[in-house]
Amino acid sequence: MKRIRLGLIGDNIKASRAPALHRHCGEMTGLDVSYDLFIPKEMGMEFDEVFDHLRRNGLDGINVTLPYKERVVAKVSIEDPDIARIGSVNTVLFTQEGAKGQNTDFTGFMSAWRNSFDTAEPGRVAMFGAGGVGKAIAFALKRLGAREIILIETDRQKAETLARNVNSGGEAVARAGALADLAGVDGVVNSTPLGMVGYGGTPVPEGAFPAARWAFDAVYTPVDTPFKAQAEAAGAAFLSGYELYYYQGVDAFEIFTGVAVPDHAALRKRLAEDQHRQINAQT
Incomplete structure (x- = not known):
């Protein structure tokens, strides 16, 4: 089973559902996906240091969220002219040719x-x-x-x-x-x-x-x-922003892996079950 190492860099991300989405996508497509959260302040590092650390340490790709979506633009190449004009990147694929930026928002x-x-x-x-x-x-x-x-x-x-x-x-x-x-x-x-x-x-x-x-x-x-x-x-x-979360996440997964999610209804069901379990655990 191919291993894919992913992560998310941001400041206020402890409640993010991105790890669950990507792990479920991996299970549904036969990939061993890990997806970790990286908070620069808690790591005692600046954003640029975290980015370079993850690239050097073998991650396949990262998502980037507040407040770093604009800052990361200087660290990636952007092939799509529309995304270059947006001036904001939330998905980075690490390749042998360098870090490539996309915007799945x-x-x-x-x-x-x-x-x-x-x-x-x-x-x-x-x-x-x-x-x-x-x-x-x-x-x-x-x-x-x-x-x-x-x-x-x-x-x-x-x-x-x-x-x-x-x-x-x-x-x-x-x-x-x-x-x-x-x-x-x-x-x-x-x-x-x-x-x-x-x-x-x-x-x-x-x-x-x-x-x-x-x-x-x-x-x-x-x-x-x-x-x-x-x-x-x-x-x-x-x-709801949940819909943007869902579709930007699916698009990012396909960029990271080159594999399409085979069953959106099944993925949505898994995510809903996760949410229900979380709510029940809090009550």
């Missing part, structure tokens, strides 16, 4: 959207956050045919830079915005860490959530977030 969001909303277009979208996952989602929204993407970010320069990148080489659909732009949007996206275990909160002030057609929260630990409660109270069809 980009592909994973599109798959999650189509699985839930089929061929519907996103319409006019307000998105909170213009960081790593936000960059990928913005490009994915444009690919899905969004009419307008309004970027609401505490660092306005960051939002303006992302808007320029999204608009380069095509129709100008993205711009920096503010809370006042929530009125009349079709969709609302949370691509900030707010709501995640260890962070809490929501980017939308109480009482300000618009009557949107749909909403997406990139946070999936926990699944039930304050943003989700706001969206459902406003009557929006809710797309």
Whole structure:
């Protein structure tokens, strides 16, 4: 049985379900997969040191999450021009030719959207956050045919830079915005860490959530977030960050191994059973 050594680098990842997903994928495809968590601060190392340590010590690939998705770009080669324009990488394959970067948040969001909303277009979208996952989602929204993407970010320069990148080489659909732009949007996206275990909160002030057609929260630990409660109270069809987690993870596994997951229903069942066991253990 071929052994595949994988891992995840991030700061707030102890509750991540990525190890379970990749190990189940390995079992279903006949591969011996290990997937470990690497937290630079707990290792007493900087991100660059952890990255180089894992590459030297024989890992086949790594996922990268907050706050390192942009920082890792300088350490990899990126073949896909769209991913290069996103400027954020969450999947790294270590090869004899060097470290190669991919962004499965980009592909994973599109798959999650189509699985839930089929061929519907996103319409006019307000998105909170213009960081790593936000960059990928913005490009994915444009690919899905969004009419307008309004970027609401505490660092306005960051939002303006992302808007320029999204608009380069095509129709100008993205711009920096503010809370006042929530009125009349079709969709609302949370691509900030707010709501995640260890962070809490929501980017939308109480009482300000618009009557949107749909909403997406990139946070999936926990699944039930304050943003989700706001969206459902406003009557929006809710797309969970769990779906992005699922599809970006499956895409990453295929990049790492070159093997496709044979049965998505069976994989989802395994992951659901894991979650139920975890909940029961806590009660």
